[in-house]
Amino acid sequence: MSVHSAAGGPVHIPSFGRASACITNNDLFCPEWVRDNWGSVLQPALVEHVKLTAIAVAIGFAIAFAAAVAARRHRILETPIGLVSAFLYTIPSLALFQLLVPVTGLSVTTVEIALVGYTLLVLFRNILAGFRSVPEEVLEAARGLGLRGRDILWRIELPLALPSIVAGLRIAVVTTVSLATLAAFIGQRSLGTPMFVALRDYFKTEIIAAGGLAVALALGADALLVVAQRLLQPWARARAAA
């Protein structure tokens, strides 16, 4: 895509194919541009964005889950893990990219490390809070009946911690969808890529289209998690009905 300094007035955007009046006037939103550029610009960016988010949340969840499982039995671990994840969370994202580039280069790895880092705090806190919310008497009964540690974890603690875990996942997913736009900053394709181009060119349609897709993706993923939680928790519905 061509680089332009765009300041005021109609802009010339040669790489954007046939330019309608709407496009050359840089009106607020030109659907025909979205139609023409869906396959070449928006859809690939969306797909990459979903991948970046899914990988980051999956890895972040695995790490946070393991850390929370360890911390639920050994309270001494809670503070150090909490501090590390809080520290990662406070580093400004652009600064973190800069710090990582000399080590991992302008790569997907750099993006994923940063994104994973930002999910850890909220996931760790929420998963641990979920485990802590399991009533002590339920655990005592489970032990007394002869359930082993891993049975108690998978069959008792995990299902009962689910509301808190899903709440954490929802925040992590929405945050990551938003942060993943910054991948474009180090040249990795995401919904941030068309945004960056459009910001340089001040091309409104592209900003709105890419931004709208990011918002829709966040809302869609959030809704999906809510539905999943309802399906996984038949007992919560029964309680509400009681």
Next chain:
Amino acid sequence: MAEDGRRRTATAAEIVFRDVTKRYPGRPAAAVQRLSLVVPAGDICVLVGPSGAGKTTAMKLVNRLIDLDEGDITIDGRSIRSLDATELRRGIGYVIQQIGLFPHMSVADNVAVVPRLLGWDKRRVRERVHELLELVGLDRADAGRYPAQLSGGQRQRVGLARALAADPPVMLMDEPFGALDPITRERLQDEFLRLHEIERKTVIFVTHDIDEAIKLGDRIAIFREGGVLAQYDTPDAVLARPADEFVARFVGADRGLKRLALRKLGEIELEAPNGLAAGAPVAGLHTTLRDALSLMLSEGAEQLVVVDERGEAAGVLSVGQVGRLLAGS
């Protein structure tokens, strides 16, 4: 223990505490001190005493929720230390005051937890669940409900059914009726005794309520502070001959009346019916001596006519005779 769990005929097992001591780190006094007692197979042994006397600790030593420091406990002659803790627990029913039902599992799934751990097939699990729900007085329709949809009394029935599920020879019960209202508690106590007649387990039952101990126990073990066993005997013997001042205070100044509550009119030798009892109050054979005495005192009568199921006079009880019964034994 797994074999015991699979054997549906598993009955009761003798439990022996031999010089058992438990100390918690950082506390000078022992929680349980040199405890020795034998719970005969099929008996209900109630551990009773003030808070902090070590009764709950003593109970939890049996299924190794707490590990003992010295001495040994055997179930049916086998040391609890010789078994893997989870295997041991699957052969011991466990009921606690807070019940601890799994809120995300239906009633049926709660009851089925241990049988499934033991690898029973689906059909056998389903049959056992239905059998147990009936046994503890729950409706078959309750099987699909969740704990949050049940009343406190119903929940403890589920807790009881869950503990009985794999037919364990031993049951541990930690103040199981303590959180229930008095009416529900009394009903569950009665049903528990009826249940114990059918499923004759060796039961260790912890309570701080001496009346509950007297009502349920074949034997009661009274603990004092410091985890010391003050007296271990039948309820009648404890009430008739408290071992010391502490036990006497603990069972209460009305221990004579409590003893009367243990005996029914049908169990004692009555005086022959005589003409003098005309207009006297009337009571059935299942009335306790305590209630009979109360009736005489409130009616201002010296005598009471005891009638059998057909309503015919079976004998006469006098206030003097009640006194002689208490003093005599």
